[in-house]
Amino acid sequence: xxxxxxxxxxxxxxxxxxxxxxxxxxxxxxxxxxxxxxxxxxxxxxxxxxxxxxxxxxxxxxxxxxxxxxxxxxxxxxxxxxxxxxxxxxxxxxxxxxxxxxxxxxxxxxxxxxxxxxxxxxxxxxxxxxxxxxxxxxxxxxxxxxxxxxxxxxxxxxxxxxxxxxxxxxxxxxxxxxxxxxxxxxxxxxxxxxxxxxxxxxxxxxxxxxxxxxxxxxxxxxxxxxxxxxxxxxxxxxxxxxxxxxxxxxxxxxxxxxxxxxxxxxxxxxxxxxxxxxxxxxxxxxxxxxxxxxxxxxxxxxxxxxxxxxxxxxxxxxxxxxxxxxxxxxxxxxxxxxxxxxxxxxxxxxxxxxxxxxxxxxxxxxxxxxxxxxxxxxxxxxxxxxxx
Amino acid sequence: xxxxxxxxxxxxxxxxxxxxxxxxxxxxxxxxxxxxxxxxxxxxxxxxxxxxxxxxxxxxxxxxxxxxxxxxxxxxxxxxxxxxxxxxxxxxxxxxxxxxxxxxxxxxxxxxxxxxxxxxxxxxxxxxxxxxx
Numbered sequence: 001x002x003x004x005x006x007x008x009x010x011x012x013x014x015x016x017x018x019x020x021x022x023x024x025x026x027x028x029x030x031x032x033x034x035x036x037x038x039x040x041x042x043x044x045x046x047x048x049x050x051x052x053x054x055x056x057x058x059x060x061x062x063x064x065x066x067x068x069x070x071x072x073x074x075x076x077x078x079x080x081x082x083x084x085x086x087x088x089x090x091x092x093x094x095x096x097x098x099x100x101x102x103x104x105x106x107x108x109x110x111x112x113x114x115x116x117x118x119x120x121x122x123x124x125x126x127x128x129x130x131x132x133x134x135x136x137x138x139x140x141x142x143x144x145x146x147x148x149x150x151x152x153x154x155x156x157x158x159x160x161x162x163x164x165x166x167x168x169x170x171x172x173x174x175x176x177x178x179x180x181x182x183x184x185x186x187x188x189x190x191x192x193x194x195x196x197x198x199x200x201x202x203x204x205x206x207x208x209x210x211x212x213x214x215x216x217x218x219x220x221x222x223x224x225x226x227x228x229x230x231x232x233x234x235x236x237x238x239x240x241x242x243x244x245x246x247x248x249x250x251x252x253x254x255x256x257x258x259x260x261x262x263x264x265x266x267x268x269x270x271x272x273x274x275x276x277x278x279x280x281x282x283x284x285x286x287x288x289x290x291x292x293x294x295x296x297x298x299x300x301x302x303x304x305x306x307x308x309x310x311x312x313x314x315x316x317x318x319x320x321x322x323x324x325x326x327x328x329x330x331x332x333x334x335x336x337x338x339x340x341x342x343x344x345x346x347x348x349x350x351x352x353x354x355x356x357x358x359x360x361x362x363x364x365x366x367x368x369x370x371x372x373x374x375x376x377x378x379x380x381x382x383x384x385x386x387x388x
Numbered sequence: 389x390x391x392x393x394x395x396x397x398x399x400x401x402x403x404x405x406x407x408x409x410x411x412x413x414x415x416x417x418x419x420x421x422x423x424x425x426x427x428x429x430x431x432x433x434x435x436x437x438x439x440x441x442x443x444x445x446x447x448x449x450x451x452x453x454x455x456x457x458x459x460x461x462x463x464x465x466x467x468x469x470x471x472x473x474x475x476x477x478x479x480x481x482x483x484x485x486x487x488x489x490x491x492x493x494x495x496x497x498x499x500x501x502x503x504x505x506x507x508x509x510x511x512x513x514x515x516x517x518x519x520x521x
Binding site: 260261262263287288289290291292293350352355356358359 | 469492495
């Protein structure tokens with residue numbers, strides 16, 4: 001239907017000094033929206049500390065929606081947006097690249113064969129990154145739509161794939177920009193500007209035939225479908241509770257007996273062996289006499305045994321169960337704890353509103369639940385000393 | 389009958405919520421030690437015991453005041469700097485109401501500070517001082 005010539009449109013665009021319309025508005029919004037979202041994910045992924053993961057993830061969801069939209073727009077969009085219009089044979093693609101290397105390029109109204117390969121490669125790479133990202137988020141962080149389905153170990157194993165493909169993305173972006181510059185130079189057509197204005201100056205370009213009203217209404221329908229489907233899938237999947245987090249009711253005896261002196265740690269922060277060691281040595285509890293009558297001690301131990309790290313598949317439980325060989329009863333002696341808190345100045349722990357390294361909840365607002373989400377970390381500012 | 393019930397309730401409410409006055413629960417705890425010590429307790433002896441520097445216990449905890457500060461009115465600190473509610477009954481009205489808890493803390497802290505169990509007299513003097521505060 002969209003291939004029926006629309007004569008008046010052809011005449012008007014051909015005679016226009018502004019050039020020939022080749023990229024429809026949805027394609028251009030998609031392109032620059034993708035540039036923005038990908039930039040955010042790359043900056044937050046490679047440079048920002050992990051607790052900015054929330055921004056990385058939201059930009060990632062945006063990429064997922066944009067890529068899904070583009071896949072549909074490749075079927076229902078205007079002529080040069082359609083995949084069918086830029087599927088070239090390998091032979092033709094190689095010929096094109098050889099030509100470019102010799103400084104010659106045939107004219108293409110839409111994507112040239114090299115650009116077409118780039119479009120497909122980018123879509124595949126971005127789809128891989130969003131899927132692997134959701135797997136990592138669900139497995140390692142127990143967050144997002146896959147939190148209820150992906151084990152921690154799968155999340156961790158997927159990190160290397162995500163990272164490798166991200167480096168691939170950096171390579172593709174570099175190749176894309178260089179290719180665009182080279183082709184622009186050879187064809188004397190500013191391809192970057194064409195992606196902004198939607199128009200190519202070369203009068204031989206074949207204009208978009210589909211009327212704007214059709215383009216816009218179709219894009220709108222697709223956006224609504226993608227948004228509703230994506231949002232619905234997110235909501236349905238997120239309804240399954242995170243597989244690695246145990247729902248439990250805190251034990252009152254544990255909270256009062258242990259919490260009198262220090263923060264009553266979530267039991268997932270140590271393995272069963274360590275809890276047993278701690279409860280067997282309360283008369284010398286890290287140098288303190290913390291002895292309890294056996295009835296109370298047994299009831300606390302039963303609680304700790306039940307909800308120790310073995311019962312969890314969270315990030316904290318999985319990492320902290322690898323206890324220090326020298327000091328197997330201490331959470332803060334584990335290699336993981338030390339590594340994750342290594343950049344924090346000793347003075348911060350001594351702040352009166354924190355107190356000690358063991359006061360998890362002073363900074364991890366979700367420490368009671370055992371989640372320890374990166375987004376829940378808020379290191380309090382040092383309290384202002386009273387004026388003297 | 390109704391007014392009698394409400395009078396009893398009012399009296400109990402005053403007794404249990406008034407700061408600085410030992411309620412029946414604190415009395416019961418003190419009486420437990422009194423029967424063991426077979427002597428009258430003294431708040432001033434208790435204060436001297438609270439402030440005394442000891443040598444028999446752990447070097448990090450030479451005195452009650454190490455953690456509880458020099459005034460029973462102040463909030464103390466555990467070794468990991470968690471606040472300890474003031475020892476003075478007027479500041480922490482539910483203190484010394486549970487013999488089991490009182491025994492637990494005397495047990496731990498006497499061993500830490502003095503390196504031995506406290507006597508019933510020491511405990512009673514200490515409580516009498518804190519209840520008077």
